[in-house]
Amino acid sequence: MIIYGTALLAVCHLLGIIIGDLLGRALGMTTNVGGVGIAMLLLIFARIYLHKSGHLCSTSESGVHYWGAIYIPVVVAMAMQQNVVAALKGGPVALIAAVGSVIVCGLFVSFINRMEPETTAQEEPE
Amino acid sequence: MMWEILEKAAKENGLVTAFAVVGLVMLVSGVISRKLTFGRVQGSAIAILIGLALAYVGGKMSSGSKGLTDLALFSGVGLMGGNMLRDFAIVATAFEVHAEEAKNAGWVGTIALLLGTVLPFIVGVIVAWCWGYRDAVSLTTIGAGAITYIVGPVTGGAIGATSDVMALSIATGVIKAILVMVSTPVAAKFLRLKTPRSAMVFGGLAGTVSGVSAGLAATDRKLVPYGALVATFHTGLGCLLGPSLLFFIVRALT
Structure with missing residues (x-):
């Protein structure tokens, strides 16, 4: 199921942002500390783990790949609103x-x- | 009448309109890249420049502060390029990073990566300081933009930078990417770009994946994967260090 991949990505994203916010609070500030970077690390580790245990089929993977491939267009859209x-x-x-x-x-x-x-x-x- | 219907359709389907508009911009930049620069400047960099130019036009027409999205017709672009989808898409790119291959880059790649993150940041912060920026948030955001055009807005978004500083930060990153693409083949001899190891050092220090892969492709195709491999870690490292360690250091110094 393609949504599994996208859901995995979403969970990593949310966890990263939450950890980043907690880290920010712990350091006494209101900003998010490295949330996106943490989310990326989580996704890399999740991929390694799921590959080893064989729980990741290529259809699920394409649910992540699509969003990875769309990032330049998203950056272009971001540039348009600056x-x-x-x-x-x-x-x-x-x-x-x-x-x-x-x-x-x-x-x-x-x-x-x-x-x-x-x-x-x-x-x-x- | 026709215009009214078109405008209504675009307004009520904002995100869908954004996909169409951005797709068109990507198409046009791809053609410009191939026909006018002969592939030297990658389509993606041209597309971002066109995006910034459209933001300028939109800003002038609406005299608002959100570029093209202040025009009702293009309001959906705001959702597509907003923080949520941007971060979502950037996190997804980490899926293509292979941890096993990372080991091959070795310590040279690691040192190059760290230098490639810290050095441009310092240069960016110093230049921003010289131009009168004094608050830690703006300094960090512009400095992060000198790392890559992705790290800049991600950092700025996390620490709450204003839109004009974000625009400066993106522009810095895009200009850097284009400079790397165009100047690499010319400077290849000076940079000693001959071996896989030298390409890795280059990939780590020059940073931007689009700049590195296009620059190396024009220099020696065989070197592309080595440079790109190290460069792919650049954005992740920048997004990790930008809103955290680097911001704290700048804040402590200002």
């Missing part, structure tokens, strides 16, 4: 933050990859 007019008044923050982080990360990639032993690096000459 206050872009107000954001643009903020100036070139987005552009500078993006360029800055790409440059910093690029330098680190280059640095770490230069430490790679030459023997493996020479496997694929240009």
